[in-house]
């Protein structure tokens with residue numbers, strides 16, 4: 001029980017009657033790297049929305065390290081140790097990569113401490129180290145709006161890590177990247193997996209094969225199956241969902 | 252700073268401090284020029300009456316700083332800062348109106364047959380209270396209002412409409428309460444006395460001018476402190492993507508309440524300084540147009556630039572007074588055109604233009620190439636630019 005970092009029980013979310021998540025059950029061990037796949041509209045992003053407090057579940061509950069996340073606001077959940085990367089990169093464009101990382105790195109995020117405190121030596125070193133890790137040292141003091149799409153993706157992953165969360169939620173980190181950048185991000189995630197629990201959502205099967213150990217398939221708001229990449233790929237239900245998608249696209 | 256300390260640390264310290272010292276030097280120099288050179292110059296060219304004007308416009312520059320703080324940096328467009336400005340103005344005017352022999356009431360009260368001073372006038376007998384109230388009443392009101400609004404995540408246009416609605420409510424209240432606050436007529440200050448001198452006298456006006464310059468410098472320092480460092484970066488982050496900030500573990504509410512309260516307090520101080528130099532405060536300062544003008548000053552000078560806010564307030568107001576002396580009918584058209592022009596041609600305002608194109612123009616003037624801070628292909632690719640604009644959400 002205690003070594004589960006995330007437990008989701010009978011979770012449902014409906015948007016005006018439409019069930020984006022439907023009686024979803026899911027659990028994940030501490031230290032695990034889990035990949036979630038599923039067709040468009042399966043509810044993957046909504047799943048992250050619930051965990052991070054953006055959307056309230058209609059039914060069921062989500063437990064993080066045994067704590068119920070219901071009706072906690074986004075910043076409280078983040079402070080508990082959950083970091084999230086969005087489907088399209090969301091970094092602060094008018095700030096530099098260094099400033100982006102520094103804001104995430106700040107240990108005390110209430111008004112007074114931020115106003116009166118200065119970045120500590122350790123924090124400055126963390127930021128410099130992270131810039132190195134995500135390969136943006138030379139562009140550390142450029143405005144982030146000048147970064148390429150791939151660099152923004154890496155910067156946002158860096159921002160997650162700077163928060164030093166226990167659980168990283170990464171939504172489509174390689175969408176729109178070149179093969180080379182995809183591999184970079186893959187290696188970055190594998191490195192991070194050594195010290196964090198990570199959920200990665202991805203469509204790119206090549207990439208999934210590169211990083212995946214355990215794969216969960218979502219379909220129409222619930223878990224269709226779970227297993228290693230090979231097991232999942234040979235599962236008849238999964239094949240049907242992916243191949244038969246055009247016929248049931250209104251689901 | 253002795254020779255024994257490790258050299259790298261000392262150097263780092265010095266390097267980060269030097270630009271600040273230079274800036275402080277420039278600010279003090281400009282302040283001294285405004286204090287001594289400007290009045291002398293205006294007197295020399297026979298435009299003495301413009302000294303008082305300059306004093307009033309410097310007071311308006313303080314509001315502009317506050318507007319820049321919440322709009323330029325944090326992205327909250329307030330169209331109701333006239334309320335805070337007026338609260339400051341009424342605060343000092345009430346104090347001045349009460350500078351009377353024991354037992355007497357301000358004249359307008361007797362006109363409406365009021366025998367007892369309304370309760371909320373009572374504390375304005377005290378100078379320390381009045382001075383504190385000028386900044387703190389608006390700040391407190393801004394803080395409470397801000398808390399209620401921001402906590403409920405009211406943002407953008409809804410926030411602007413709300414501030415405007417508050418402005419209308421306050422205008423109507425002040426405008427209609429003759430027996431409390433002299434209604435439409437407002438409160439006069441130039442015939443009142445402070446420390447046995449008439450407020451309108453040259454001596455008193457000179458001191459108000461000095462005070463305005465000093466307070467403008469202090470307001471600048473306060474805003475500079477707030478907008479540099481982590482909080483400043485966070486304000487920009489809130490402006491550009493507020494919900495992302497939440498997922499990084501920050502609660503934007505506190506930060507927004509803080510800057511809104513500071514901004515309201517600055518408007519109050521400005522209102523008081525403006526009132527004593529113009530001689531009257533009335534509900535007219537809660538006109539919708541005046542609050543919108545405040546925003547125009549900042550837009551013209553340059554959003555998210557403190558210098559821009561000050562320059563914008565001074566430039567637009569001088570343009571206004573000179574143009575409306577010459578051509579009283581066209582000022583409003585001119586103001587509209589100015590705003591449209593700035594928004595469409597110079598979205599970064601005057602200072603924004605100086606920072607970008609201006610620098611390049613200057614460089615090309617001296618035959619040097621344009622600065623390019625990234626791959627040229629990236630900087631000039633229209634497609635990349637399009638994505639930059641549209642990939643935000």
Ligand SMILES: Nc1ncnc2c1ncn2[C@@H]1O[C@H](COP(=O)(O)OP(=O)(O)OP(=O)(O)O)[C@@H](O)[C@H]1O
Pocket residue numbers: 015020038039040041042043044045046047087
């Ligand atoms: N706020 C909302 N209001 C109404 N419907 C929504 C809302 N958010 C998501 N949905 C719907 O819920 C379903 C699941 O959406 P979700 O974004 O979770 O899919 P996804 O699995 O992330 O898809 P993709 O792979 O395309 O990113 C979709 O049909 C979507 O239209």
Ligand SMILES: [Mg+2]
Pocket residue numbers: 044045046087171
């Ligand atoms: Mg999605």
